[in-house]
Amino acid sequence: MEIKKVFNNNVVLTQNEAGQEMVVMGRGLAFQKKAGETIESSKIEKTFVLDNHGVSDKIGELLREVPEEYLTIADRIISMAKKSLGSGMDDYVYVALMDHISFAVTRHKQGMVLRNALIWEIKKYYKEEFQIGLKALDIIEEEAGIRMEEDEAASIALHLVNSRVSGEGLDSAVQIVKVVNDTLNIVKYHYKMEIDETSINYERFLTHLRFFAIRLVRREKTDSVPGDDFMFTQVQSRYPDAFACSEKVASYVEKTFNWPISTDEKVYLTVHIHRVTSRQELNRQG
Structure with missing residues (x-):
């Protein structure tokens, strides 16, 4: 598997046999490597297949500021959402959730809790997305060791709603x-x-x-x-x-x-x- 772009020592961009772009993650996967070289398949821990070619660059940009753990958190939430809501989600939701959750966790550690003024509407009109948001809080707690408020579940639900709309044409x-x-x-x-x-x-x-x-x-x-x-x-x-x-x-x-x-x-x-x-x-x- 050939490297198309190195994002950091642990994350690279490549593609599969079908020509789909993939963000591949693994500890030390890209250490002292560059584009054109081969990835050691034994070091691959996680793979993210993307349909939208522009999204991988956005993920790469974000990974310069955000630890890759947040890509794992976003992927777990998105995978859960796809099982419940079906396909039709824009790949950009990876970027949106990574960025949002990273910032939310940082705020929470600093004792800053932002209330979501739309939580009652989200609960009422987007019940499925809100339930996924609640389960996302469990994932965040498992991965980051922080329990966040229901307001955060509503914010995550909003990202899922926006992602589904952006995929409708x-x-x-x-x-x-x-x-x-x-x-x-x-x-x-x-x-x-x-x-x-x-x-x-x-x-x-x-x-x-x-x-x-x-x-x-x-x-x-x-x-x-x-x-x-x-x-x-x-x-x-x-x-x-x-x-x-x-x-x-x-x-x-x-x-x-x-x-x-x-x-x-x-x-x-x-x-x-x-x-x-x-x-x-x-x-x-x-």
Whole structure:
């Protein structure tokens, strides 16, 4: 097996007989070796087969800053995710998870715990990915000796969601952008205001809209749960202006994409619209 590129003493880039790029790992595998030389197969401990040729270079760049143990952690999580969710994940998820987990572990060791403001949405809309995220915490604990919070499981779930979306093709990506942009414009016109794009509420709203658009593109249906009708009545009476705006969004989506929005979707959409506009409304009135 010929070396195409040396990343460090323990990790190299090569390819298999089918011409697929492989990142190969083993202790001292590439010590005093260079491109064009042969790898000793007895030293190979782990192999990562990649479909995307550009990803190997990104992994190589990251390995200059991040210990290769995080590639092992990422691979264990991704392998588990593929068994549960099926194929269709972008190879870039290796880079994203390596980088994210390395940074998260460093933060945790420094006593910095970041809360995930979207954890309730992730738990509700991406149950499978969140369960994988919880199991990923076990893997991190085994490999790094650190037990992280559920917020981290939600963050890992987000990377899995993004990876699956990025593998769905350009048409889906374009449609997602259109839904997000058009919904933002509906909100702006309804309230006759420009939304503060520097606010945390805007970031939350934008993330919610991306998830919303992903579900639309995939034609996913959300099951109603006990209490949803009560919540629907509550937000309808408590946030009438935001609810009226959400009805405009629902009408647009149904007419444009033939995708009816559930009661559950309207509840979350109304709450987010209220949050992203209410503070600006108060400032404008004051």
